[in-house]
Amino acid sequence: MSRRPSAFSALIAVDKPAGLTSHDVVSHVRRAVGERRVGHAGTLDPAATGVLVVGIGQATKLLGLLTLDRKGYRATFRLGAETTTDDAEGEVCATADVSPELLEASRAKSELARLVGEVDQVPPRFSAVSVNGRRAYDAARAGEELELAARRVTIHDARLVSVDAEERTWTVDLDVSKGTYVRSIARDLGRELGCLAHVSELRRTFSGPVSLDACVSLGELAEGGAELARERALDPAATLGLPVRDLCLDEVADVMNGRRIPAGELRWGGSPEPGGRVALVFGGALVGIWRREGARLVCESNFPQGIEGVR
Structure with missing residues (x-):
């Protein structure tokens, strides 16, 4: 049976309280935002508090890509x-x-x-x-x-x-x-x-680049739900450390079907590095992570629903 589409997809940072496991935090987030697909990156011991990066919906696919070195x-x-x-x-x-x-x-x-x-x-x-x-x-x-x-x-x-x-x-x-x-x-x-x-x-x-200032508490999330999670979503491209390549409307269908597109220009100027990965963005959402081969970009991962929060 196919999985139903997520209501929304985003990365958030939670200020984990003492006494909860990282998996407990995931359970709290699931209830707060009404989404089953939730995971975390970088486990914290139960007694520890602080920054815990959480993926919701298709953003769970980013958790294994986060370096957070x-x-x-x-x-x-x-x-x-x-x-x-x-x-x-x-x-x-x-x-x-x-x-x-x-x-x-x-x-x-x-x-x-x-x-x-x-x-x-x-x-x-x-x-x-x-x-x-x-x-x-x-x-x-x-x-x-x-x-x-x-x-x-x-x-x-x-x-x-x-x-x-x-x-x-x-x-x-x-x-x-x-x-x-x-x-x-x-x-x-x-x-x-x-x-x-x-x-x-x-x-x-x-x-990594995620600090306590970016965190929400579980209490705030329980009260604000999915709306608050969307407001406080982390920028997925910045969290991944990837340059942004904005898509025009004519390129979206090609990207969704995995067809190669021109390397083009990055948001802040210049072209993607040969062999380098870029974040493809459309409508303020991350829709793919692609890699440059020659003069074109090829698909590594696509996120058809879009992962919110790109600024």
Whole structure:
């Protein structure tokens, strides 16, 4: 049986609250906008809050195309204890003394500065990393030990926001590559400093080009529904990082049927790069992602209903 057309298609950013899984957010969005085809990009742990990009309708097809190569977080590192999950959700499994100098801002800043650069990072035991078809968190819950391989990640920036000596915490702003575990940063830093540490709070402040300013809350979405989602839709071309090639009316039928069209000119001047991808736009909606071959554009993906929000 064919799927009924979506009422509308758009990318939105949700400010995920604590206590919900990313899939829970998807369920809330489905109910709020009255659309079954909803998905998300870039999972957030239940305890974490902040930017979660959500696709509605045909925009779910964009989720696998989003690079979102850099992520931003505001994290609170609690010194003096390591937990089974490397965050506050787990049980304390080891403790250590915290020297007074580690609670001085100058020392905290210098230690964070040393984090910047590439590092081989071992994911937390409780993570979605798969080993031989088994999720790490499933093995951890069953009391099994999985050998998790280190992965090369990049910490682009690590800046101190504040130190709370009474609570023995550092609040930190991080700019990291996709796939970086902030929990692992806290765990490894605590071990290196000899004081042990875990993440007590985590908020994603940006995901690629999408920041908290672009987000809607689930409460706002429940009240405003599909109309609010359309008003606050992300620009799909900008979120994908693609140049825009506007279509004229005479080209639309060719595009919908996958027939090659001239490379033409981009919205802000110039021609598409050879082999480069472009966002085809008509009537303020993304209708295709095409690639230049020679003097023409060829189809990679089409979105017949159009994904709203192009500005």
